[in-house]
Amino acid sequence: MERAWIISVGTELTLGQTVDTNAAWLARRLAEMGIRAERHVTVDDALEPLRDLLRDGAGRADLLLVTGGLGPTDDDLTRQAVAAAAGVELELHPEIVEQIRAFFATRGREMGERNNVQALVPRGGRAIPNARGTAPGVFVEVEGTPCYALPGVPFEMREMFDTEIAPRLRAAARSGVLLSRVVHVVGPGESDIGEVICDLMQRGRNPEVGTTAQFGVIGIRINARGDTPEAAAGLLDATEQEVRGRFGQRIIGRDQDTLATVVGALLIETGSTVSTAESCTGGLIAKELTDVAGSSRYFLGSAVAYANEAKTNALGVPGDLIEREGAVSEPVARAMAEGARSVFASTYALSVTGIAGPGGGSIEKPVGLVYFALATPSGTTCRRVRFGSDPPRAVIRARAARAALDLLRRELLRASAGESP
Ligand code: AMP
Ligand code: MG
Secondary structure, rough: OOOOEEEEEEEEHHOOOOOOOOHHHHHHHHOOOOEEEEEEEOOOOOOHHHHHHHHHHHHHHHHHEEEEOOOOOOOOOHHHHHHHOOOOEEEEEEEHHHHHHHHHHHHOOOOOOHHHHHEEEEEOOOEEEEOOOOEEEEEEEEEEEEEEOOOOOOOOHHOOOOOOOOOOOOOOOOOOOEEEEEEEEEEOHHHHHHOOOOOOOOOOOEEEEEEEEEEEEEEEEEEEEEHHHHHHHHHHHHHHHHHHHHHHHHHEEEEEEEEEEHHHHHHHHHOEEEEEEEEEOOOHHHHHHHHOHHHOOEEEEEEEEOHHHHHHHOOOOOOHHHHHHHHHHHHHHHHHHHHHHHHHHOOOEEEEEEEEOOOOOOOOOOEEEEEEEEOOOOOEEEEEEEEOOOOHHHHHHHHHHHHHHHHHHHHHHHHHHOOOO
């Protein structure tokens, strides 16, 4: 058993009123036992489309997992669809009626007529007990492929999967596990990264390698299949080393690591502190740094200096410098960083000034133009980046915050290696 389809049923899901968390949860559980969720499908509460989908899945996958649509109301049609896909009738199981009645009794309630439908089981299949609710699950084979249908309520579904289904799947699964790791890279775009590791991204390779991008940080996801967790971890290690060799210092870290956690660790390691002077990022860098627990050990403070007067009053940026060069300029970025370093008495200070848009751009200073400066004990460096004018304001700001943190990270890597800049 290697490939599964996960089917989420419910009109509230397809209309976007409820977010499907069941499919993601089930896919992670399956991966732990070496079964790959090859497809997630979300469908309405409708009989024929679900029946046809189940038949299609039976021909392509080794396992079908369905959640939702097992309730007692007329819009819950999964039971009927599963039976129709298997080409069998539904049979009423009196002992299940009694279980449902007992479930209601423990809550001091009468069982309604409607709930009888929950005691229907496809012929040749079986009911899957539900200790936490009224709706039992259903198991039946669809054209020889095992098909499990579970209620949509997440806590019921999870318990039923873990107690009733996972042990059977483990017994039937090809022995092995699927382990994942993400290596985070900054700098180049996703397509450039794809070029550098295209050989590792070949289909059918084990480990499998893929990328995802988020605001200037690209995740290289490595999925390894192995007979044992140790074997899979060994494969992950080897591919991670290969990736690290190709990207060097552009790699921030892996899994839970972020620019802010990595910068924080380096500040602690080098016994240094940081402050920020932020214009267009409006405190975002400070926010990311202080999202990390324990950041009070190295983060001293931030001045969100948006107006020109604030840059002068809070950071000591000379008014005539702003007048002459413009607030979005290298000299002002430098003066902001040096001002923050002196006001907060920190080892390092980062500054950002730029045009986040959508308005306020000009030919010489277009939307997306950002200057960053880093003041250090041995001088100040400045960088100019054009993020492009098409990304939304929030994206430009997020990228600018990440780029600033990366400037500091690289400086700290040099400092911790004992090099001078
Ligand atoms: P059902 O079993 O279809 O009657 O679903 C019962 C309730 O479970 C729904 O009203 C949803 O709030 C929730 N639910 C159903 N499917 C999902 C899903 N895939 N992810 C998260 N919640 C769900
Ligand atoms: Mg439903």
